[in-house]
Amino acid sequence: MQIPTLAQLALIPALAAAVSLSAATSASADEPLKVGIIGLDTSHVTAFSKVMNDPKATGDLAKMSVVAAFPGGSPDIASSRDRVEGFTNQLRDMGVEIVDSIPALLEKVDVVMLESVDARPHLEQVLPVFQAGKRVFIDKPLAASLVDCLAIQQLSKKYDVPFFSSSSLRFSPDIYRFRTGDPKVGAVLGATVWSPCSLEPTHPDLFWYGVHGVETLYTIMGTGCTQVSRVSTADTDEATGVWEDGRVGTFRGLRAGKRGYGGIVFGEKSIADAGTYAGYQPLVQRVASFFLTGEVAVDPNETIEMFAFMTAADESKKKDGAAVSIADVMKAAEAQVADRIAEVEKKIAAK
DSSP: OOOOOOHHHHHHHHHHHHHHHHTTTOOOOOOOOOEEEOOOOOOHHHHHHHTTTOOOOOOOGGEEEEEEOOOOOOOOOOHHTTTTHHHHHHHHTTTOOOOSSSSHHHHSEEEEEESSOOOOHHHHHHHHHHHTTEEEESSSOOOOHHHHHHHHHHHHHHTTOOOEEOOOGGOOOHHHHHHOTTTTTTTTTEEEEEEEEEOOOOOOHHHTTHHHHHHHHHHHSSSSSEEEEEEEOSEEEEEEETTTTTEEEEEEEEEESSSSOOOEESSSOEEEEEEOOOOOOHHHHHHHHHHOOOOSSSSHHHHHHHHHHHHHHHHHHHTOOOOOHHHHHHHHHHHHHHHHHHHHHHHHOOO
C-alpha cells in the first residue's frame, strides 16, 4: 500500500468537506434531496413543507422532500410553547418523521431549514448543522442579537458551509423588481416601507416582526446605510436610515389601527408603489435552488447590515432618537463574537 505524503494528508479535511457537501446535494429525479426541519413552532413549517412535498411541484421544488423534523420549542414564549404540539402533529400527519434531537435529524437528511420562531437558540442549533456539512436556510430572524448573527456568519466560513436567511417578503416579484431594476422608476433615490411590528420581550424590538419591513427596505435600497435614528411610541416605530450616498430609507412599524405590508419608492423617473406580498412560494423556490447549487439567494453581508440597522435603531431609542452609527454597533458586536463562539462550541461539545 502506498503511504500518503504529508501534503496529501493535509488535503483530507478539505476533501472530506467537499465530499460531504457533494453528497448533501446529490438529487435526482428518482431520489430528491431529503430536507430536515429544526423547530416546529411556526406556520412556516407546514406551509413550506406543503410547497416542497407537492406532487405537482416542478423545477427545483420537485427535487425536494421534507422527510424529518425536530420540534424544539421555547417554554418562555407563548407563540412557541402553545403552537409546537399542533404543528408537530400536522407534520406527522403529512408523513414527516418526528425525531427527538438535532443529531438524530442530521443522520436522516441532506439539507436543513432552521425554522425555530425563537431566534435565541439559532446559533446553538445551527452549529451542528455546519459541522455536519449540510446547507441550511435560517428563517427570520437570523438570530436574537447582532453578536449571534456575526457568529453564525463566522462559523459558516469556518466550516465552509453556506447559509442564507430571509423574510418571504423579499422575493415577492412586486418588491424584488426594485433590486433587479424597474425601468419605469429608474435609480432608487429613497423609500418608505411599513409592516406590522409586534414586540417580544426576549428579542430586540424590531427583530421579532419588524424584520419583515426592514427586509423590504433593504431589498429596495440595498446596502450602505451609515446611521439610524428612531422614534418610538406604544403604537408606532419609525426608523430612518441615511445611506452613504445620501439616500434616505424609512421603516414604519405598525402596532395599532390597520396593519399590513407596503411601501413607496422614490425613483429617478417616478414615485412607485412598492407592491404587494406574494406569499411563501417565491422564497421556497429560492431555498430549493440554494439547496441544489449552494448559491445563496441573499448575501449574508446584507443580512448582517439589516440586523445592524435594527440594533442601531434600538440604541437610538435608548438615546431619545439620536442618530446611531452602524459602524459603532458593528464594532461593539464584533468584540464579543469570539467569546460567544467559544461558549457555544463548548456547550455543543459537552452534549
